[in-house]
Amino acid sequence: xxxxxxxxxxxxxxxxxxxxxxxxxxxxxxxxxxxxxxxxxxxxxxxxxxxxxxxxxxxxxxxxxxxxxxxxxxxxxxxxxxxxxxxxxxxxxxxxxxxxxxxxxxxxxxxxxxxxxxxxxxxxxxxxxxxxxxxxxxxxxxxxxxxxxxxxxxxxxxxxxxxxx
Numbered sequence: 452x453x454x455x456x457x458x459x460x461x462x463x464x465x466x467x468x469x470x471x472x473x474x475x476x477x478x479x480x481x482x483x484x485x486x487x488x489x490x491x492x493x494x495x496x497x498x499x500x501x502x503x504x505x506x507x508x509x510x511x512x513x514x515x516x517x518x519x520x521x522x523x524x525x526x527x528x529x530x531x532x533x534x535x536x537x538x539x540x541x542x543x544x545x546x547x548x549x550x551x552x553x554x555x556x557x558x559x560x561x562x563x564x565x566x567x568x569x570x571x572x573x574x575x576x577x578x579x580x581x582x583x584x585x586x587x588x589x590x591x592x593x594x595x596x597x598x599x600x601x602x603x604x605x606x607x608x609x610x611x612x613x614x615x616x
């Protein structure tokens with residue numbers, strides 16, 4: 452068995468260089484969760500149902516700076532998938548937990564039904580890939596004055612990132 456012998460006993464160092472600049476387009480991206488409230492009994496006059504989002508909110512800020520921002524959301528009417536019948540919804544509350552690193556600050560019980568509500572704000576150093584804590588929602592339906600028609604309903608959540616203080 453032979454052993455290796457160093458040919459040169461002098462140590463040498465080298466450098467590697469790279470310049471990275473922030474992109475000029477598509478510098479922000481957002482992924483928001485879906486909510487499934489399961490099956491509810493339509494014979495009840497009031498439905499109060501909770502659901503946890505299928506993922507946290509994920510925001511990517513590639514602007515190269517810690518620009519302050521907020522996330523606003525709103526949700527449309529819940530419409531019967533097979534027709535234009537509307538579920539008599541009275542509220543849709545969103546709660547978002549803070550990110551583990553404190554870079555995203557969540558909100559509690561923000562009603563976003565057919566109106567914008569700020570559900571998340573940036574914290575200190577909010578750049579790069581950011582992930583909120585758990586996202587939950589509460590759906591309130593009042594069928595005391597309108598019949599709740601049996602079927603599958605769907606609504607659309609619109610998310611808007613707003614930069615600045």
